[in-house]
Amino acid sequence: MVFDAEAIRAEFPILGRQANGHPLVYLDSAASAQKPKAVIGAMTRAMENSYANVHRGLHTLANETTEAYEGARRAVADFIGAEPAEIVFTKGGTEAINLVAAGLGASLKAGDEVLLTEMEHHANIVPWHFLRERLGVVLKFAPVTDDGRLDVEGFKALLGARTRVVALTHMSNVLGTVNPVAELTRLAHAAGALVLLDGCQAVVHEAIDVTALDADFYVFSGHKLYGPTGIGVLYGKAERLAALPPYQGGGEMIGSVSQEAISYADPPHRFEAGTPPILEAIGLGAAIAWLSGLDRAAVAAHEHALYAHVRDRLNGANWLRVLGEAPGKGAILSFTVAGAHAHDVAQILDRYGVAVRAGTHCAEPLMRRFGVTSSARASFALYNTAREADAFVDALTKTQAFFA
Ligand SMILES: Cc1ncc(COP(=O)(O)O)c(C=O)c1O
Numbered sequence: 001m002v003f004d005a006e007a008i009r010a011e012f013p014i015l016g017r018q019a020n021g022h023p024l025v026y027l028d029s030a031a032s033a034q035k036p037k038a039v040i041g042a043m044t045r046a047m048e049n050s051y052a053n054v055h056r057g058l059h060t061l062a063n064e065t066t067e068a069y070e071g072a073r074r075a076v077a078d079f080i081g082a083e084p085a086e087i088v089f090t091k092g093g094t095e096a097i098n099l100v101a102a103g104l105g106a107s108l109k110a111g112d113e114v115l116l117t118e119m120e121h122h123a124n125i126v127p128w129h130f131l132r133e134r135l136g137v138v139l140k141f142a143p144v145t146d147d148g149r150l151d152v153e154g155f156k157a158l159l160g161a162r163t164r165v166v167a168l169t170h171m172s173n174v175l176g177t178v179n180p181v182a183e184l185t186r187l188a189h190a191a192g193a194l195v196l197l198d199g200c201q202a203v204v205h206e207a208i209d210v211t212a213l214d215a216d217f218y219v220f221s222g223h224k225l226y227g228p229t230g231i232g233v234l235y236g237k238a239e240r241l242a243a244l245p246p247y248q249g250g251g252e253m254i255g256s257v258s259q260e261a262i263s264y265a266d267p268p269h270r271f272e273a274g275t276p277p278i279l280e281a282i283g284l285g286a287a288i289a290w291l292s293g294l295d296r297a298a299v300a301a302h303e304h305a306l307y308a309h310v311r312d313r314l315n316g317a318n319w320l321r322v323l324g325e326a327p328g329k330g331a332i333l334s335f336t337v338a339g340a341h342a343h344d345v346a347q348i349l350d351r352y353g354v355a356v357r358a359g360t361h362c363a364e365p366l367m368r369r370f371g372v373t374s375s376a377r378a379s380f381a382l383y384n385t386a387r388e389a390d391a392f393v394d395a396l397t398k399t400q401a402f403f404a
Contacts (some may be wrong), residue, residue, distance in 0.1 A: 003298040005267055005385045011036040012383055025388045025395075028377030030173055030332055032223045035287075042286030043279050054267075054278055055252055066112050067277050072285030076233055079288045080218065081209040082199070086241065087266040088234040088280050093200040094123040096219035096234035097167070099271060100196055101127035103244035104165060110136030113162040115193070117142040117150055117179075118369045119172040122197045122362040128167065141170070144369055148175040148324030155165070156187060163193045170202035174361045174377065175306075175324025176332035178202065185215050200224055203331050204381075205303060207296055216240045222280060227287035231280035234271070241267035248273040253393025254258060299382045306333035306380045306389045313393045319400050323370050331380035334361070336398075340403040342374040348402060351378075352395035 009015050011032045017024050026034060046068060052061035054069045070084070077084045090096040108114075109389035118141050131137040133304055138164075142155035150168075159166070166188035169180045180273045185195045196217040199208060203220040210218050217240065222231035236244065241248050246253055250273035255263035264270045310333060314320055323334040358376045360367050367373060378392055 003295065003302040003382070005302055008294075008358040008399075009385070011038070013037065013040075014316075015383060019141050019353040019355065020097055023391075024389050025352075025354040025384075027378040027380065027384065027388070027392060028355045028357050029204075029381035029384075030224065030377065032229070033204070033226045033381055034383065035228070036290055037225055038290040039286045040282045043228065043267070043283045046062070046282050047277055047285070051279070053275055065278060068282050068285075069276070070352050072281040075285040075288050079204070079292065080206075080235060081286055082145045082235050083238065085266075085268060086210075086235055086238055088235055088241070088271040089276050090219075090232040090271075091277060092196065092209060092223075092232035093221035094232070096217075096232045097123050097196065097198065098127045099234055099247040100217050100219070100236070100244070101131060101167075102247055104194065105131045105137075106245050108135055108164055111162060112136060112164045113138045113140055113160070114165045114167060115140045115142060115155070115158055115163050115188070117155070117168045118144040119150065119175060119177060119363065119366050120167075120169055121198065122198075122359075122364070123200075124167055124169060126363065128137065128165075137164075137298045141365065144175075144177075144366065147170070148177050148329070149326040150177065150179050150184075152180070152184070155184065158305065159191045159193070161188060163191055165196065166193045167196040167198070169200075171330050172324065172363075172366075173332070174203050174328065174334050174363050174366055174375070176329035176334075177324055177326040178206075178328055180355075181215070182213050185213060185386050189214070193318055201330065202327050205300055209292055210235050219327055220312070221285065225284070225287055226291060228280045228283035228325045231277045231284045233284075233352040236267070241271070244271075246270050246273070250274040294382070303331040303380050303382065303384075304386055306386065307333065309386060310317075310378070310380075310389050310393055313390075314396075317397075317400075319404065323372070323375055332377060334375045334377045335371055336375050337400050337403060340378040340400070343400055344403075345396075348399040349392075349395050349402075351393070352398070354378075354392050356392075377401070 143151040199220040220236040221230040263345040319338040342358035
């Protein structure tokens with residue numbers, strides 16, 4: 001079945017606008033995706049009709065809002081093949097990883113190893129550096145090949161008896177590489193390590209089944225998944241969450257509190273101190289319901305076709321360097337233009353209405369691996385069209401001419 005991107009655009013009001021006198025060509029969805037009316041409407045309806053704090057009221061609005069919030073948790077659980085009690089709402093993917101790192105840190109000691117990869121986002125590096133600074137935990141980085149694949153033999157060589165945690169991205173936000181995470185999880189478990197997968201990019205483009213992946217933890221953000229900002233998801237296997245100490249203290253995460261002692265609530269509430277992101281959870285639930293109504297295999301094929309079209313048209317451009325050409329990669333094109341700084345490239349593209357990201361993409365170790373200080377990145381989403389792919393290539397060709 002062919003996916004009709006032109007038709008779906010009508011559901012994204014923002015895509016009808018202009019930028020600098022040109023039709024907006026939004027190619028920055030890997031940073032944050034635009035929102036369909038289904039999400040905007042669900043959040044607006046909640047605020048207009050049924051809003052109160054959750055879990056603490058006995059009145060109608062509190063009960064309705066609690067049901068909507070817990071309904072969103074059930075929707076997330078169904079979406080990734082988990083149980084609702086295994087879903088913790090956080091404020092984003094970053095907070096979810098921090099929560100796990102801080103919790104696991106309670107049982108790590110100097111010399112224990114955490115195995116990451118060279119293609120991690122800072123969100124999956126810095127929380128582990130905190131443990132290095134605080135506890136003397138040793139960080140190892142599995143290498144990336146010149147074409148942007150994870151070097152699996154290099155990964156295996158770094159996995160050892162001291163490896164306690166393996167934390168890696170399912171899909172690189174820079175290279176688009178999709179890692180063989182089920183296989184890597186199996187290897188890590190065989191070595192006795194726990195596994196955290198950063199699914200912030202992958203969950204947007206492919207169906208995720210956490211049971212099949214068998215990872216101990218899987219994290220993602222709402223705002224890249226066509227949902228709102230301010231909401232993220234931490235999936236943890238029930239027994240892993242049960243063993244994790246709380247991350248923050250406050251209301252709703254306790255069993256009881258006295259002047260002498262405290263006891264904690266069971267997961268997931270143990271990890272949701274204070275008033276949670278209620279409207280954002282409702283928005284994420286709506287995004288998931290909306291996405292689940294689409295043929296996701298057809299969406300993925302559409303995104304891949306856009307990428308292939310752009311890549312084909314740019315083939316042979318001797319002024320272009322593409323970072324990441326792994327087989328089966330996602331629809332992300334990171335590139336440098338000879339003689340030009342990535343920021344200048346992005347600014348000139350913007351004059352043609354084309355929005356791309358430029359900088360380190362929160363992946364400085366990866367930039368260093370490829371010997372660059374920055375790159376530009378065009379990322380394709382389900383609402384992008386072949387017409388936009390062509391507009392991007394045309395604008396990029398004109399941009400390059402400034403620096404030739
Ligand atoms: C692979 C990856 N991990 C983690 C994050 C952090 O997500 P957030 O900023 O939504 O917390 C991002 C965001 O760019 C990402 O692409």
